[in-house]
Amino acid sequence: MDLLKQRVKEDGVVIDERILKVDGFLNHQIDAQLMHEIGNTFHEQFKNEGVTKVLTIEASGIAPAIMTALHFNVPCLFAKKAKPSTLTKDVYHADIHSFTKNNTSTVIVSDEFLSEDDRVLIIDDFLANGDASLGLNEIVQQAQATTVGIGIVVEKSFQQGRKRLEDSGLNVSSLCKVASLKGNNVTFVDETVSEEV
Amino acid sequence: MDLLKQRVKEDGVVIDERILKVDGFLNHQIDAQLMHEIGNTFHEQFKNEGVTKVLTIEASGIAPAIMTALHFNVPCLFAKKAKPSTLTKDVYHADIHSFTKNNTSTVIVSDEFLSEDDRVLIIDDFLANGDASLGLNEIVQQAQATTVGIGIVVEKSFQQGRKRLEDSGLNVSSLCKVASLKGNNVTFVDETVSEEV
Numbered sequence: 001m002d003l004l005k006q007r008v009k010e011d012g013v014v015i016d017e018r019i020l021k022v023d024g025f026l027n028h029q030i031d032a033q034l035m036h037e038i039g040n041t042f043h044e045q046f047k048n049e050g051v052t053k054v055l056t057i058e059a060s061g062i063a064p065a066i067m068t069a070l071h072f073n074v075p076c077l078f079a080k081k082a083k084p085s086t087l088t089k090d091v092y093h094a095d096i097h098s099f100t101k102n103n104t105s106t107v108i109v110s111d112e113f114l115s116e117d118d119r120v121l122i123i124d125d126f127l128a129n130g131d132a133s134l135g136l137n138e139i140v141q142q143a144q145a146t147t148v149g150i151g152i153v154v155e156k157s158f159q160q161g162r163k164r165l166e167d168s169g170l171n172v173s174s175l176c177k178v179a180s181l182k183g184n185n186v187t188f189v190d191e192t193v194s195e196e197v
Numbered sequence: 198m199d200l201l202k203q204r205v206k207e208d209g210v211v212i213d214e215r216i217l218k219v220d221g222f223l224n225h226q227i228d229a230q231l232m233h234e235i236g237n238t239f240h241e242q243f244k245n246e247g248v249t250k251v252l253t254i255e256a257s258g259i260a261p262a263i264m265t266a267l268h269f270n271v272p273c274l275f276a277k278k279a280k281p282s283t284l285t286k287d288v289y290h291a292d293i294h295s296f297t298k299n300n301t302s303t304v305i306v307s308d309e310f311l312s313e314d315d316r317v318l319i320i321d322d323f324l325a326n327g328d329a330s331l332g333l334n335e336i337v338q339q340a341q342a343t344t345v346g347i348g349i350v351v352e353k354s355f356q357q358g359r360k361r362l363e364d365s366g367l368n369v370s371s372l373c374k375v376a377s378l379k380g381n382n383v384t385f386v387d388e389t390v391s392e393e394v
Contacts, residue, residue, distance in 0.1 A: 023307065023309075023310075024309075025272075028277065028307060029272050029273070030259075030263055030266070030273045031272060032263050032264075032266035032272065032273050033270060035267075036267055059255035059277070062227075062260060063263045063273070066227055066229050066232060066259075066260045067263070069227070069229035070232075073229075073230065074229075075228060075229065076226070076229050076260070077225065080225065110225060112221075113220075113221075
């Protein structure tokens with residue numbers, strides 16, 4: 001998605017060789033028109049999958065997920081970061097390790113809003129090691145629902161996320177794939193030599 | 198906004214005389230079409246105010262705020278709940294007491310994304326005692342920007358929020374005003390006897 005790549009190039013801040021900060025249009029300030037276009041693109045990619053629900057995690061996943069849900073005309077559901085006291089029998093839950101924050105949090109989804117008939121599209125802002133998407137997929141499995149795909153805004157292709165998701169049999173679509181953050185520079189997968197050959 | 202009132206009536210769960218749970222379409226599962234319509238309504242109400250930015254708080258404010266920003270074609274900015282360690286000199290911050298959760302958290306906005314030229318529309322999901330909106334307005338003031346209005350999805354008119362915001366000189370627009378939650382029932386302001394006279 002060229003519009004997205006352009007914004008990553010222009011506004012992304014390379015913190016180190018593993019962390020890319022996109023607070024200017026995705027993780028703090030959000031470009032609403034870009035999110036709308038992202039939603040449209042995910043809809044194009046998954047429109048034949050019979051999606052009944054879009055699932056994400058608070059907080060940065062909400063903007064791309066709600067715009068995707070708008071195009072599908074289905075509800076958006078966001079997993080909430082929860083305290084242990086909220087882990088009642090009425091919730092599905094998963095433990096998710098955050099690569100950027102280096103902590104583990106439990107997220108929950110009420111069993112009211114996910115059932116075995118649901119065909120779920122998981123949307124997230126970043127794919128690093130895949131823990132968030134794997135955790136959301138675990139919640140979908142607890143509900144005996146079906147994950148039809150994973151839509152990622154920015155994939156860091158030099159980390160293990162895609163491989164771990166694909167090894168779990170999940171269909172991953174990333175709108176922008178970062179091959180490297182070396183030299184304080186963002187290089188996309190389709191700019192690397194191996195892709196050009 | 199009749200569509201919203203209908204959803205509150207149908208899907209809202211009265212927890213007690215002061216707490217209304219709307220997890221079915223706003224605070225956990227989100228109705229994307231309804232949020233789009235909410236964004237359209239806020240745009241109609243504030244379109245002559247020269248809005249340059251929509252400001253909200255994570256997580257439940259993001260969906261109505263991003264849809265409002267979409268209609269205004271301006272960026273959406275969400276204040277982040279922060280740990281004390283993140284309170285550097287590069288951030289605006291405010292302490293906000295949550296009525297529902299009965300705790301106080303500090304929220305921050307990076308000074309990169311708000312400046313004195315900004316005309317800010319604050320959007321939030323609920324108005325109870327007004328602490329969230331007052332905290333966001335404090336952040337706008339720290340940036341020497343201007344708050345042009347406060348757009349609220351669900352106002353609990355039996356609490357002090359509106360009065361406190363208006364006493365601060367703020368222009369408040371609520372799409373749905375709950376007069377009472379007594380008797381396990383949602384009564385809107387325009388349904389009460391005093392309004393009908």
